[in-house]
Amino acid sequence: MVAVFNKELLSWYLITLKIKETLQLGVPSAPSSGMLSTEFQEQQNLQQDLQQEPSQSLHITINEGGEYFQEGATSPESEWMISTKEKLEQACEDDEACSWDKLSIYQIPHYLRDSSSDDKAYVPQIVSLGPYHHGKRRLRQMERHKWRSLNHVLKRTNHDIRLYLDSMNEIKERAISCYEGSISLNSNEFVEMLVLDGCFVLELFRGATEGFAPLGYSRNDPVFAMRGLMHSIQRDMIMLENQLPLFVLDHLLGIQLGNPDLKGLVADLALRFFDPLMPTDEPLTKKNRNKVESSEKNETITPTTTTTTTICDPLSDEDGLHCLDVFRRSLLRRGTVRPPSNWTKRWSNAHRVADKRQQQLIHSVSSLREAGIKFKKRKTDRFWDIKFKDGILRIPRLLIHDGTKSLFFNLIAFEQCHLECSNDFTSYVIFMDNLINSPADVGYLHYHGIIEHWLGNDAEVAELFNRLCREVVFDINDSYFCPLSEAVNRYYNHRWSTWCANLRHNYFNNPWAIISSVAAVVLLVFTLAQTFYSIYGYYKPL
Structure with missing residues (x-):
């Protein structure tokens, strides 16, 4: 094998090598030969290509068969390899730039988005918060009201806007890491968005608690008043894609109140603001909350099946991520919170994630009634706390309104x-x-009295629940309803319970049926007695 570094020497060497090969094969060396002319042409083309390249050292390797290759030349295969390495380098940069463990504000997964028949359940219709829907045409009308709210804050506190911009600029990287995917806003636009949207949210929170008039708003204000668009704004602000990190709101409120280290107050204000969306009967006021907490001290609640649990305090923002997370914690308040599930455990064969056909925790109401199971309303505002004992399924009351679909959909998407x-x-x-x-x-x-709804009819409620759970990835073995479901199913599969239930449904379902059944039994007894005495008198006459 020969290594050559000079282009002209390489050309003459190749020509000499080909002439030597033709002489050894006994072929005339005259250039009139078609094959040799072709080879001469190839060598001349090679020489021209080498001469057109820059006069730099070129490493050419020739093997024993006379074949050669040029190190440094780009072949299609090497181009593919370079492209692959570039993609790997980009992936490495993405991993270093993104803090996946800090994600908390997600975009709705496509499989859930496609399963919903109404995009109003997850797409804001009035106001945008955060970068996902920022600048959309149908939401621009609310931007001027955001600027009005910021102006009210600056006038009321006598602060300069630069104070808020500089403060948000210091925590912008932490805020960016909370969002999934790329953000189309540049650095300055993102900081401005945090200040504008954050102050708007805080004005709504404080107005709902303190009143908008003390904050300087007119009683006829089209936005900052507890009427008009407020219900639609509340529904938009609870959506997963429309969230701001809770620490951003804490930071902004701390600046307004002169306490930069303020924590916990925003979570309390958020619960009061979103209280009308609660699917319970009682508003979550401070008085009711204390009443619930005091009553729960004497009762053991076990909505999870894990052994290690801690008490969940929804008003503590120690682990609060955003308003939707705080609202979810308030729904599950005073319940036990299990530690995060291990990813490997979640996807193992022992804890297999079930699809829609394998998510049957319990039979339908109609089927359970046929098995003799009764339903009663349980008097508690913890709507998830369902009990079963002695054939009676006690379910707390659930209030369903026109915003329930959006609320439930976004809570499920977050989980x-x-x-x-x-x-x-x-x-x-x-x-x-x-x-x-x-x-x-x-x-x-x-x-x-278990379900109270403000929808058009019962069919809409049935359709609501049937649509919410489509395409949901759910581990049936990781549900806190497993023990309860097993108890209900054991009762359901007991034949004696089914027979008794059929007897009640078919023969004792109303007073006239009871009278007819009793009359039939009495007639049957008399008939049997008459038959017995007839036979007895035949064999033993008096």
Whole structure:
């Protein structure tokens, strides 16, 4: 093998090598030979190509067969290899730039987005918060009201706007790490968005608690008043894609109140603001909250099946991520919070993630009634705390309104995306979806005071639950309803219970049926007695 570094020497060497090969084969060396002319042409083309390149040292390797290759030349295969390495380098940069463990504000997964028939459940219609829907045409009308709210804050506090911009600029990287995917805003635009949206949210929170008039707003204000658009604004602000990090709101409120280290107050204000969305009967006021907490000291609640648990305090922002997370914690308040599920454990064969066909926790209301199971309303505002004992399923009252679909959809999406939280709310919705298969099931639960809804009819409620759980990834073995479901299913599979239930449904379902059944039994007894005495008198006459 020969290594050559001079282009001209390489050309003459190749020509000499070819002439030597033709002489050894006995072929005339005259250039009139077609094959040799072709080879001469190839060598001349090679020489021209080498001469056109820059006069730099070129490493050419020739093997024993006379074949050669040029190190440094770019072949299609080497181009593919370079492209692959560039993609790997970009992936490495993405991993270094992104803090995946800090993600908390996600975009709705496509499988959940496609399963929803109405994009109003997850896409804001009035106001945008955060970068995902920032600048959309239909939401621009609210931007001027955001600037009005910022102006009110600056006038009321006598602060300069630069104070807020500089403060947000210091924590912008931490805020960016909370969002999933790339953000189309540049650095300055993102900081301005944090200040503008954050102050707007805080003005709404404080106005709902303190009143908007003390904050300087007119009683006829089209936005900053507890009427008009407020319900639609509340529904938009609870959406997963429309969230601001809680520490950003804490920071802004701390600047306004002169306490930079202020924590916990925003979470309390958020609960008061979103209280109308609660699917319970009682508003979550301070008085009611204290009443619930005092009553729960004497009762053991176990909505999870894990052994290591801690008490959940929804008003503590120690682990609060955003307003949706705080609202979810308030729904599961005073319950036990299990530690995060291990990813390997979640996807193992022993804890297999079930699809829609394998998410049957319990039978429908109609089927359970046929097995003799009764339904009663449980008097508690913890709507997820369902009990079963002695054939009676006690379910707390659930209030359903026109914003329930959006609320439930975003809570489920958050539990689907954020692996650091449990699936307790998803478990409850799937449990109710199993119970409700038809409008008749809804009507029966409504008759017993378990479901109260403001929708058009029972069919809409049934459709609501049936749609919410489509395409949901759910581990049936990780549900806190597993022990309860097993107890109900054991009772359901007991034949004696089924026979007794059929007897009650078919023969004792109303007073006239009872009278007819009793009359039939009496007639049967008399007939048997008459037959007995007839036979007895035949064999033993008097």
